[in-house]
Amino acid sequence: MSETALDPLADPEAEEGAGPKEDRHFVTALARGLAVLACFGRDRRMLANHDIAEACGLPRSTVSRLTYTLTKLGYLHLVEESGKYRLGTQTIALGSMALGGLDVRQIARPALRAVAQAANASVGLGVRDRLSMRYIDCQRGPAAISLNLDTGSRISLARSAMGRAYIAVCSDRERAALYEELQAYDPLAWPALRAGLDRAVQEHREIGCCTSFGEWQDTVSAIAVGFRPGGGLPPMSVNCGAPTIITDGRFLMDVARPKLIEAVRGLEGVMGA
Incomplete structure (x- = not known):
């Protein structure tokens, strides 16, 4: 049974933009950055900016700024040979701390x-x-x-x-x-x-x-x-x-x-x- 055959309601792509626009406490930039990280999974280990833009429904220029920032912070790693990103060591550390x-x-x-x-x-x-x-x-x-x-x-x-x-x-x-x-x-x-x-x-x-x-x-x-x-x-x-x-x-x-x-x-x- 493939995990890719999930219900749309379990698809991380489908939830982008779900934050209430009327909520003044909601930080859209932060939500978009987290949505970028959520694009990665077992079947999506390496993604280019255009893949992420399509998954999140965001302009490529916005995604480029987000991936640049996340790479600087260590949450993404750019594989230069392919021009694609994978999750960085900071996400591993964060996940380990949460599960620990x-x-x-x-x-x-x-x-x-x-x-x-x-x-x-x-x-x-x-x-x-x-x-x-x-x-x-x-x-x-x-x-x-x-x-x-x-x-x-x-x-x-x-x-x-x-x-x-x-x-x-x-x-x-x-x-x-x-x-x-x-x-x-x-x-x-x-x-x-x-x-x-x-x-x-x-x-x-x-x-x-x-x-x-x-x-x-x-x-x-x-x-x-x-x-x-x-x-x-x-x-x-x-x-x-x-x-x-x-x-x-x-x-x-x-x-x-x-x-x-x-x-x-x-x-x-x-x-x-």
């Missing part, structure tokens, strides 16, 4: 690995990244075929089980703000998305998890449980999924769901949530 502060990854890893082994599936821990979910850890079962997702991967917030579980444990205020962003991004798709998210919130309350059987990708089945780890950390969610060719929704619900819920409740207890 998430002790929950080390605490959660044994439990995630146990669920992955028992369910013969992929189990991931994720946090929200704008209108996406970002994997901060991933464990795999022994299956020969697994999802092509790993630490750092991004998936849809609105259509994935992981994203829905995140929304399910948000406060009413947090959820309302997210709903406004999703509606503003795609007003035409919003009514159907809203109905699906409302069902997911109710589902999480009633059966302890959210589901996405073929709704994020038609060949993927997944369930997820959201939780609030405490300690000043944002809400997170843990998913369990696999290609439908080896695992169906019934197996995930009957076998993986109780194990996943137990793992998350144990994690909450350890974190003191």
Whole structure:
């Protein structure tokens, strides 16, 4: 399953310009610089200015100034032979510091690995990244075929089980703000998305998890449980999924769901949530 086949709402390109123009506290130049960095990924390791301009929807002259500044600061590195940029060492340092502060990854890893082994599936821990979910850890079962997702991967917030579980444990205020962003991004798709998210919130309350059987990708089945780890950390969610060719929704619900819920409740207890 390719990460490039993501839902548009999980596409970092689609979120450029999402900052509210009427918000006088919003710094557009900073947002544009961060959007440039967000263009890079596993399938886009080397980009030229024109690639970035197309991805961000910005003039090339603006992108040239942004890439020049980011290169000076060490967040980008210019490969002179190709005239293209790759992420610089400052982004590596920044990412390492951010992940290093998430002790929950080390605490959660044994439990995630146990669920992955028992369910013969992929189990991931994720946090929200704008209108996406970002994997901060991933464990795999022994299956020969697994999802092509790993630490750092991004998936849809609105259509994935992981994203829905995140929304399910948000406060009413947090959820309302997210709903406004999703509606503003795609007003035409919003009514159907809203109905699906409302069902997911109710589902999480009633059966302890959210589901996405073929709704994020038609060949993927997944369930997820959201939780609030405490300690000043944002809400997170843990998913369990696999290609439908080896695992169906019934197996995930009957076998993986109780194990996943137990793992998350144990994690909450350890974190003191």
